[in-house]
Amino acid sequence: MSESFSDASGSNSQYATLMNIELQSIGIIHTPFTELKGMPIQPAGGAGVQGTVEIFSTYREGLADLGGFSHLILLYHLHRSDGYRLRVVPFMDTVERGLFATRAPKRPNPIGLSVVKLVGVEDGTLQVENLDVLDGTPLLDIKPFVPEFDAQENVRTGWLENARKRVAEKRSDERFSKEFS
Amino acid sequence: MIQLEPIGVVRSPFAEPSDVPRFAADRANVKGTIEIFETFREGLEDLEGFSHIVLIWRFHKSEEASLDATPPYDVGTKGVFATRSPRRPNALGLSIVELDTIENGCVHIRNFDMADGTPILDIKPYIPENIDPASVSLGWLEEARKAVLESLTD
Numbered sequence: 001m002s003e004s005f006s007d008a009s010g011s012n013s014q015y016a017t018l019m020n021i022e023l024q025s026i027g028i029i030h031t032p033f034t035e036l037k038g039m040p041i042q043p044a045g046g047a048g049v050q051g052t053v054e055i056f057s058t059y060r061e062g063l064a065d066l067g068g069f070s071h072l073i074l075l076y077h078l079h080r081s082d083g084y085r086l087r088v089v090p091f092m093d094t095v096e097r098g099l100f101a102t103r104a105p106k107r108p109n110p111i112g113l114s115v116v117k118l119v120g121v122e123d124g125t126l127q128v129e130n131l132d133v134l135d136g137t138p139l140l141d142i143k144p145f146v147p148e149f150d151a152q153e154n155v156r157t158g159w160l161e162n163a164r165k166r167v168a169e170k171r172s173d174e175r176f177s178k179e180f181s
Numbered sequence: 182m183i184q185l186e187p188i189g190v191v192r193s194p195f196a197e198p199s200d201v202p203r204f205a206a207d208r209a210n211v212k213g214t215i216e217i218f219e220t221f222r223e224g225l226e227d228l229e230g231f232s233h234i235v236l237i238w239r240f241h242k243s244e245e246a247s248l249d250a251t252p253p254y255d256v257g258t259k260g261v262f263a264t265r266s267p268r269r270p271n272a273l274g275l276s277i278v279e280l281d282t283i284e285n286g287c288v289h290i291r292n293f294d295m296a297d298g299t300p301i302l303d304i305k306p307y308i309p310e311n312i313d314p315a316s317v318s319l320g321w322l323e324e325a326r327k328a329v330l331e332s333l334t335d
Contacts, residue, residue: 019186022185061249063263065263065320068263115312144320147317
């Protein structure tokens, strides 16, 4: 846990009862990416990459009726990410940006989000496509992708506007892996 | 075990989760605010250029998780992961909302579905997915909606 949590301002002390949130992984994501270096940095770069999502047996009953959906949202723990800084130089930029205006993996609460294509469900394992996560990533939640909630129109993407077109070709360098052991 | 702490809290006119309108159209122009705790405010820089943001939050008033969910359609129970039910393992919520302005650590938003006091865990810039709407199928939800539409036109 980062130091900045311990000196959080008094303004949030009234939420003390909400402050400790404990999550447990409900499964494991298996992908061809065993190292951070060379990983796609956005879902667009993970296009066509196949993998599996193995759900632990206690949670499998919750997979009923999932088969009819073509796309799913996966929430997962960015488990190799340690610590964070509130200003970072993103992969596709050369100047510092506020962390919450980026998708950098090192965040106060390292939760990652990917939209994947569901290919099949069998014995508690999902076959999925368009994965952009590291092999062994702990899964936290699965939600059906519903365009009216999850696909917005008339979107502006700030500093990313010009960088977006290049994202698909870009692969991560070692910028975020230095501290990973 | 993964331990998390909120980065901020929602100020919303919906006092309780049950006050949040079910249909997006009924809350399209309702305004709310996310108060980001002081420690994290520096991370908001450059966010204002985005029209939409992704919020990851905690269903803090959700009852105990269940692997079965009963959606608000007459379709019986469904596996919880095939629904957006709040009563889910880890009780994580996900919303894409419209961003108006940011001032003094307050992020002003529109078209959201969080109740007052909801703890925010993460904010990410919204980047549209490259998904052809025609390629999206919605399983049981599609059938349930068709049935509702048909019942309305009867």
